[in-house]
Amino acid sequence: MGFLARARVKSPWILHYCTGGCNGCDIEILACLTPLYDVERFGILNIGNPKHADILMITGPVNWRSRHVLRNLYEQTPDPKVVIAIGVCAATGGVFHNCYNVLGGVDKVVPVDVYVRGCAARPEAIIDGVVMALQKLEAKKSGGVSYAAGAR
Ligand code: SF4
Secondary structure, eight states, X not given: OOHXXXXXXXXXXXXXXXXXXXXXXXXXXXXXXXXXTOGGGGTOEEESOGGGOSEEEEESOEEXXXXXHHHHHHHXXXXXXXXXXXXXXXXXXXXXXXXXXXXXXXXXXXXXSEEEOOTTOOHHHHHHHHHHHHHHHHHHHHXXXXXXXXXX
């Protein structure tokens, strides 16, 4: 693995997007950035531009409006990339799954590499999901190993 690829795995930049949930999982993601969990000490940065991201962190169920944005963000993120679905809504639609405007989980629109369970997902589980995502990112960068969705 080259220097640039190694740097991206050691200091991953994350784009966070909520496709339409209750924001409970988003608050837990923000908790990861507070001094209590402080994921920035591992080089993990929350950024606002998909073109700079290595990892897409998605919360909430996908609805008819947000599916276009999600697809757009995914396509703008450079390869190789990893997608983490945070919380039960991002996995299946959760409590919103029967709503008239909801498609379902994130994997209805883009491929998902890691699922983090919970409603809301706990910060410890989110950090654990990022660690798993980094392993998948490293494998994608070094050998092009393909992983099926649904690791967690
Ligand atoms: S999984 Fe729970 S906390 Fe997270 S967005 Fe859905 S309803 Fe809200």
